[in-house]
Amino acid sequence: xxxxxxxxxxxxPTETPSFSExxxxxxxxxxxxxxxxGPADAADLSRVASATFALACPPSTTQASIDDFIATHFTxxxxxxxxxxxxxxxxxxxxxxxxxxxxxxxxxxxxxxxxDPDVIAAIALHPTAELSKVYVLAGHHGAGVAARLVEASxxxxxxxxxxxIWLGVNQLNARANRFYEKSGFARVGVKRxxxxxxxxxxxxxxxxxxxxxxx
Numbered sequence: 001x002x003x004x005x006x007x008x009x010x011x012x013p014t015e016t017p018s019f020s021e022x023x024x025x026x027x028x029x030x031x032x033x034x035x036x037x038g039p040a041d042a043a044d045l046s047r048v049a050s051a052t053f054a055l056a057c058p059p060s061t062t063q064a065s066i067d068d069f070i071a072t073h074f075t076x077x078x079x080x081x082x083x084x085x086x087x088x089x090x091x092x093x094x095x096x097x098x099x100x101x102x103x104x105x106x107x108x109x110x111x112x113x114x115x116d117p118d119v120i121a122a123i124a125l126h127p128t129a130e131l132s133k134v135y136v137l138a139g140h141h142g143a144g145v146a147a148r149l150v151e152a153s154x155x156x157x158x159x160x161x162x163x164x165i166w167l168g169v170n171q172l173n174a175r176a177n178r179f180y181e182k183s184g185f186a187r188v189g190v191k192r193x194x195x196x197x198x199x200x201x202x203x204x205x206x207x208x209x210x211x212x213x214x215x
Contacts, residue, residue: 030095032140034148036156037090037106042079044103045090049074052105052135058172058200065196087111089156093136093145105136107149111160122189122204125164129157132167150183158209165209168193168202180205 037045053074054066082088093105110130114120131153136146157165168191169176181187185205192199 030097030140032093032095032104032143032145032148034091034093034145034152036152037083037092039080039083041090041092041103042083043076045079045083045092045106046074046076048092048103048106048135048137049079049133052137055138056135056170056173056176057195058170060198061195065198069195082108088132089153091149091152091156093140093149095140104140105145105149106133107131107135107153108133109153109156109165111157111162114166116191118189118191119166119168119204122191123164123166123206124188125166125206125208127160127162128164128166128206129160129162130167131157131165134167146179147183154207154209163209164206166204166206168204171201171203177203183207 050070053070054061057066079090083090087110089109089111091107092103095102095104108131110132113126113128114123114130131150134146134150134153136149154165166188167180167185169180170193171177171190177187184207186207187203188206189204191202191204193202194200
């Protein structure tokens, strides 16, 4: 159920900066750019996704379950398909330092109404979109990269006419829950997310999109 999984890969809560769809900032000694991802980014997205997924899994998650999820959802060919889907938008954060450019984080937004009955019962704002993925490499946590990726994603949802955006996050991921709370996502319900042979318990969080988002 890849579309129902959304979490921050162990990011630290940070102040959300002002942001347009493509922008730059400094994180440590690197200059970080957040931009819309395109077909040429499938391999980079796959590498970041594969490197960060385990960061947000509960401690009880087995390595076999993590490896299976990555192989099932995060290959280069999977991301090529996501990028080709008009009902999705992906954003990539790239760090530039010493003439080298390295992908360090990404988000995925899925436009349209949810199909999970628990999510349907929980959210109140329509039209809506799902913030399906938010991940940043561990070495760049605490630098505001996740916040900028989230704001780019919210702006994309607004441009598609959404007045709300929702996500699911594991109930045991305290750091991610603090980050989402600070980013304006209120807890509105619960749902389950299957990972391997077990079902994880998620909070459903929702954020209203105001007119200022698309200015």
